Amino acid sequence: MVQLEERPIWQQMLSSFQGSFPECIECHQEQSVPWKPAVRLAQQSKAGNDERDFTGKNSVPLPYTINNLYQEPAFEALIPDFQSTPIRSILIVPLQYHQQCVGYLSIFRNEIDTEILWAGHWNEDERNLLPRKSFAAWREIKEGQIQMWTQEEIKLAQSLGTHLYMAVMQKRVEGIIRHQASHDLLTDLPNRALFNERIFLALANAHGRGEILAVVFLDLDRFKTINDTLGHAVGDQLLQNAASRLKGCLRKVDTLARWGGDEFTLLLPQISCAEDVRKTAQRILDTFSTPFCFGNQELHITTSIGIALAPYDGEDAETLVKNADTAMYCAKQLGKNNYQFYAPTMNIKALGQLVLENNLYKALEREEFLLHYQPQVDLNTGEIVGMEALLRWQRPELGLVPPAQFIPLAEESGLIVPIGEWVLRTACTQNRAWQLAGLPPLRIAVNFSARQFQQPNLVKTIAQVLKETGLEPGYLELEITESLVMQNVDFTISVLGELQALGIHVSIDDFGTGYSSLSSLMYFPLDTLKIDQSFIRNLTTNPKNAAIITSVITLGHGLNLKVIAEGVETLAQLEFLRSVKCDAVQGYLFSRPLSAEAATQFNELIFPI
Structure with missing residues (x-):
């Protein structure tokens, strides 16, 4: 029945049920309609032609019964789905929460067989209408009969529906809470707690299979500058877009997590060699070479990547993440926008940096x-x-x-x-x-x-x-x-x-x-x-540097600014700068x-x- 309730025609019928009742339900004549308010049926049996409004237009809809689905034209398209089943009638119970209809519980009832026993001492008048043998007991069986829904059954269904709804909602809320506790709210990626759990499981599997896995630590270069300059809204959107690009670089078995701030971590299990990780890291660098677009503005963002391999660079989550982080900082010190594999000497250097700080x-x-x-x-x-x-x-x-x-x-x-x-x-x-x-x-x-x-x-x-x-x-x-x-x-x-x-x-x-x-x-x-002295250094050997310097001096004078050249070390550099009318210099040539x-x-x- 799950497939049935997912069909468009069933959803359409539920929608019409929620909106209003057929007008003929308000009539006092017996008519064949697909939707009959179950409570009304019980009330009519007690109060006769009671003209109260049972449509539920100002509250939650009332339960509905479909007593014989084979006799309802509205169910003609669904009959093939029921022919292989003994189902004959349906009770649809609206689920109520805070005076609102939040869904429906559909209860399907099978057809029944009725049995009538006859004997000499039963109702004489009715017995005489049937052929019989005197004082001989016999029975009459009618197959495929409809069993009507009683008011007690409807109330029980309502109570059952409410309890089922509350149980489902409780499970759903628990699932949401668990998800939020283990995922980052901004990017919906696993957080560091869930990432550490997955490393633990991946390490156990890798150890049992004799495999290698990699932990990758990734940081967005110059993110703080962008966040401070363009605002946190742009920064948040950049993190979301970066997360989306990173997902596109990974396999299904890989895990991407947001470690915090502009830092992401990757878990790459089931790798055969370091070359597999290198290809993934290069794919990430290539992906980030395309600028991020925010309206009419383009932002060029690079990333620095550190890589640690298990079991060589650590056999537990804490060590692997620490070493990958160390390798990432080494990548930053080497000019950013690159990846570095962890090496033990990095820890010595990192310790020196910590002491220095x-x-x-x-x-x-x-x-x-x-x-x-x-x-x-x-x-x-x-x-x-x-x-x-x-x-x-x-x-x-x-x-x-x-x-x-x-x-x-x-x-x-x-x-x-x-x-x-x-x-x-x-x-x-x-x-x-x-x-x-x-x-x-x-x-x-x-x-x-x-x-x-x-x-x-x-x-x-x-x-x-x-x-x-x-x-x-x-x-x-x-x-x-x-x-x-x-x-x-x-x-x-x-x-x-x-x-x-x-x-x-x-x-x-x-x-x-x-x-x-x-x-x-x-x-x-x-x-x-x-x-800058980088333009002065190769001034006499690189014509491009000379052209740039000349242009900068012309630009500065055009803006009514003085121009000073740094890093002047030779007489040839000095003479060139003098010839293009640079205003002042500083460098080792003088002191x-x-x-x-x-x-x-x-x-x-x-x-x-």
Whole structure:
């Protein structure tokens, strides 16, 4: 009967049943109709022609009986489904919940055989109408008879239907709760708890069969930037779309889970060798090479992937996930948008990074940071016109830590905000000290990170530092990257406008290495463009670099901006930059970054007091 109730004609009949009763039901004559309200039949037997409304139009429909489905024209299309069964009548009971009809319970009743026994002492009048043998008992059997539904049976069916509905709903709610407890609400993927369970089962199967399985840890590159810039709604949609693409790269036996944030994990069982996993990882990278579209905007998202193989890289879920995560961070450090297989040496490196991060938290308190200064030279006059302040970390037991090792950690942990404020204050204090020593005024350049720039009290903090150190705003220059500028254009224009109103100079650092809109660049309150040293390095050997530099200088001058070239190391580079009218340069050709004491001596040699 399950197939019957799923047929369109049955659903159509239920729909008409729910909407209203046939008009003929309201008549007081005996008529053959497919739908008869069961309660009415019982009531008519007691009250005669009672004209109450039994349609249930303002409440839940009443139970319906179909006493003989073979005599109902409306059931003509369904008769072939019943001919192979002994079913003769049907009771349809509406299921009620909070005064609403939530479904129907259909009860099918078989035909019955009736038996009449006759003997000499039974009803004489009726016995005389039938042929008989005196005092001889005999019986009459009628087959295929209809058994009418009694009011007690209807009430029992209603009670049974209610209990069945509540039991089904309870199971359904329990299933929903179990699903929600084991799945991510945003992507509907398994969460980490369910993922760990599946790893446990997969490891047991793999061990018994002598198979290999892989755990893959995946992270979306630059997701935080997109989330902060375009909003959480776009970020959520991006995660959903990314999950959909990842599913398309996997087999049916594989498991994709959302680990948290922008991190996903994959379980790849039943693999024969590492090459199988490599193909899957490459397929994912290729899939993400297609931009994600949000309205008229395209977002280019890459992913970093780490892979751990069992049993080689671990024999339990925790170890495998940890090692895959370690490999994923290694992929990020190697430039992102790639995959890496776990190697034991990665753990040593990861442990070193953890120790470094722990020491970074204490470095500011221990006064282990210091600033080095690199001169900026005006190509027209040959004079030093500024100094760029560069952060260094002097660890007592290890010496100087390269900035590339600790600055990303400071960014990720948020320590860059207090460290950046220390850099600003120290640089302003040093510049003011040079001025008080009688040296010619110079502009001090300080780098600002994206995390610092997003601080709501940024302008107020800078103004307070200038006031406390006594440095005039015109002798401070803030360097920001072009990627930072484009994260939130309106916010950037507002903040830069406030800084310029104070008299502070603003420059775009590493120009040409990020992503920027030239049409938007003209609206930013800027003073200087700094050409990244990657373009200067191969300047004399790569004609394309020379063309790019020439174009940037022309662009900067067209926007009434000064242009500074970083990383100048040879006379040939210097002469080219002079020939294309670059305004200023800095690099090892003139001086390496100097400590405060060495920078003071350098200034005194150039500008004798």
